[in-house]
Amino acid sequence: xxxxxxxxxxxxxxxxxxxxxxxxxxxxxxxxxxxxxxxxxxxxxxxxxxxxxxxxxxxxxxxxxxxxxxxxxxxxxxxxxxxxxxxxxxxxxxxxxxxxxxxxxxxxxxxxxxxxxxxxxxxxxxxxxxxxxxxxxxxxxxxxxxxxxxxxxxxxxxxxxxxxxxxxxxxxxxxxxxxxxxxxxxxxxxxxxxxxxxxxxxxxxxxxxxxxxxxxxxxxxxxxxxxxxxxxxxxxxxxxxxxxxxxxxxxxxxxxxxxxxxxxxxxxxxxxxxxxxxxxxxxxxxxxxxxxxxxxxxxxxxxxxxxxxxxxxxxxxxxxxxxxxxxxxxxxxxxxxxxxxxxxxxxxxxxxxxxxxxxxxxxxxxxxxxxxxxxxxxxxxxxxxxxxxxxxxxxxxxxxxxxxxxxxxxxxxxxxxxxxxxxxxxxxxxxxxxxxxxxxxxxxxxxxxxxxxxxxxxxxxx
Numbered sequence: 047x048x049x050x051x052x053x054x055x056x057x058x059x060x061x062x063x064x065x066x067x068x069x070x071x072x073x074x075x076x077x078x079x080x081x082x083x084x085x086x087x088x089x090x091x092x093x094x095x096x097x098x099x100x101x102x103x104x105x106x107x108x109x110x111x112x113x114x115x116x117x118x119x120x121x122x123x124x125x126x127x128x129x130x131x132x133x134x135x136x137x138x139x140x141x142x143x144x145x146x147x148x149x150x151x152x153x154x155x156x157x158x159x160x161x162x163x164x165x166x167x168x169x170x171x172x173x174x175x176x177x178x179x180x181x182x183x184x185x186x187x188x189x190x191x192x193x194x195x196x197x198x199x200x201x202x203x204x205x206x207x208x209x210x211x212x213x214x215x216x217x218x219x220x221x222x223x224x225x226x227x228x229x230x231x232x233x234x235x236x237x238x239x240x241x242x243x244x245x246x247x248x249x250x251x252x253x254x255x256x257x258x259x260x261x262x263x264x265x266x267x268x269x270x271x272x273x274x275x276x277x278x279x280x281x282x283x284x285x286x287x288x289x290x291x292x293x294x295x296x297x298x299x300x301x302x303x304x305x306x307x308x309x310x311x312x313x314x315x316x317x318x319x320x321x322x323x324x325x326x327x328x329x330x331x332x333x334x335x336x337x338x339x340x341x342x343x344x345x346x347x348x349x350x351x352x353x354x355x356x357x358x359x360x361x362x363x364x365x366x367x368x369x370x371x372x373x374x375x376x377x378x379x380x381x382x383x384x385x386x387x388x389x390x391x392x393x394x395x396x397x398x399x400x401x402x403x404x405x406x407x408x409x410x411x412x413x414x415x416x417x418x419x420x421x422x423x424x425x426x427x428x429x430x431x432x433x434x435x436x437x438x439x440x441x442x443x444x445x446x447x448x449x450x451x452x453x454x455x456x457x458x459x460x461x462x463x464x465x466x467x468x469x470x471x472x473x474x475x476x477x478x479x480x481x482x483x484x485x486x487x488x489x490x491x492x493x494x495x496x497x498x499x500x501x502x503x504x505x506x507x508x
Contacts, residue, residue: 060425061458061505069504070461074110076468083126084114107475108460109467118145120485123472131472132490134480139315142340142396142433144485149394150343153386163381170385174349177392181322184335184351189380189388193314193338194222196350197277199374200334201226203352204275204308207359214273214307216258218447220284221277221312222338231255231448257446258282259290261297268305275308275334280324283315285450286438286477287429295330308333308356315339318481319432320405321398327432342387343395349388400484404433407482407491411435414495422502436479462501469497 078085088111092098099105104112114126121144123133136142143150157170175187190196201213201224213226221227228242229249236250254273256263267273276298282288302309311332316324317340325335333356338348352360412428412435419426425441439458444450463473471494473480480494 063457066455066457066461066505070457070464073461073464073468077109077464080129080468081113081125081127085111087114087126088112108463113467120144120147121483121487121490129470131467131470132486132493133472134482134486134490134494135472135474136481136483137344138339138474139317139481140339140344142318142481142483143343143391143400144395144483145344147343147391147395147485150387150390153390154345154383157383157386160382162383163378165377165381167380168382168385170382170389171380174385174388174392177389178337178349178351181392182325182335182351183322184332185354186352186357188350188375189384190338190348190350191346191376191379191384192222193312193336193348194224195376195379196336196338196348197221197224197227197310197312199350200310200336201275201277202373203334203356203360204310207356207363208274208306208308209363210272210274210307212252212254212273214254214256214264214267214276216278216282216447217255218285218451219258219277219279219282219312220315221279221336222314226253227277229253229255231257257448258288259294259445261294261301264298265301265305268301268307271305273305273307275310276302277310277312279312279314280316280319280328280330281431282447282450283431283434284476285447286444286453287431287434287436287479288444288446288450289429289431290328291445295328299331302333310334310336312336315434316431317396318404318434321396321401324431340396341391342384343391345384345387347384347388395484401433403484404482404486407486407488408433408435408480410488411480411482411491411494414491415498418495418499418502422506424502424506433482434479436474436477438478462498465501466494466497469500471497 088098097105099112115123116126117124121133123131178187179185190199205211215227217231225246228239229236230239236253236255238245238249254267256267281290299309309332311325311330313323313325313335314337317337319327325332333353335351341347341349408430412430415437416428426437426439427441427443428435428437429443438453439455440453444453459478462478463475466473
């Protein structure tokens with residue numbers, strides 16, 4: 047059903063919710079028919095796995111039951127029923143270099159045969175630290191098993207150095223399972239992010255929350271002199287992509303310095319912006335930087351970088367080197383296997399040339415989507431961050447997390463995701479988002495454009 051809306055003197059299309067629900071029901075039936083092996087495995091898994099999955103978030107994919115995958119290579123993924131997909135999810139950034147790149151697979155095989163962990167350093171770790179310093183401009187690095195771990199460590203260092211407790215985050219930002227970041231602000235009240243379980247006491251005791259791109263609110267909170275660090279993504283990514291306003295990061299840096307807070311940049315999702323992430327692309331100057339997911343090609347790893355001054359203060363304020371039971375690090379962090387995989391992904395896969403290619407492919411993806419949106423008269427827009435892009439259901443981009451949270455459409459998201467999946471295209475769950483790897487091709491991008499065009503035609507059909 048077509049309905050017209052007055053908007054900028056052009057005809058726009060409003061979607062019929064009943065039609066969306068009907069189309070979604072058809073795709074759910076088609077999915078059930080296509081993947082009987084996944085259905086059987088999920089039924090079996092319920093007997094031994096909590097919720098029937100290894101981790102709870104695997105139940106949040108917009109499909110009736112999880113898709114079980116058998117193999118993946120490059121930009122392709124094959125499920126247990128033999129169906130192949132062009133993968134634009136890439137493990138939500140963990141496989142940003144593509145699935146099992148040859149150089150990474152070879153490094154893992156060689157290192158695993160020689161010993162994977164000994165609680166001792168290897169030369170590969172030094173190489174990785176040197177390369178990260180070159181790319182990001184920070185002097186000292188430590189390794190973790192995830193970006194979440196790195197964020198926790200960054201907060202500990204910030205508290206040690208400043209003598210303050212509170213962390214400031216931006217509303218609807220994403221920093222993993224760090225307690226201080228699992229909070230949100232609604233109608234002026236700070237509360238636990240829904241549906242966070244087992245929240246650690248009053249969310250407002252240790253965390254301040256302001257809206258992204260709101261410099262005035264940021265200064266008002268920092269001026270109270272109790273914030274150890276500002277923890278932020280260069281662009282919000284977990285509530286959809288929300289880009290920074292011009293000059294915003296310069297103001298964040300200025301205000302953090304003015305009021306004695308450290309600036310921690312979390313590049314976990316924004317590395318898609320280039321070889322030095324959005325930090326380099328935007329010219330940000332952080333005190334500490336967190337990276338994870340993609341850094342070891344899928345092997346669980348993360349890294350924390352800091353300036354020479356932060357490293358010096360961490361020692362001086364701690365009255366000696368950080369050792370042992372400091373609350374920082376874990377036994378297998380920085381192990382030989384992780385270090386070998388990190389070196390391979392940085393040296394051979396996610397190179398300067400690779401990011402040029404990934405961004406060009408994303409430009410093509412965005413143009414293809416925008417052409418379909420314009421032809422159909424939909425009041426939607428496309429937003430892009432280097433090698434990552436998505437389409438959203440408003441004519442212009444939100445400027446903060448709260449605006450981003452208000453424009454979701456659960457059934458429409460589920461329909462588009464599941465319908466793409468049934469046609470051989472795997473998108474990032476929760477949003478209509480695509481991430482490029484060096485292994486993607488123009489044909490992969492054009493397949494999505496063709497599928498998206500088909501689905502939009504179904505949505506707006508009379």
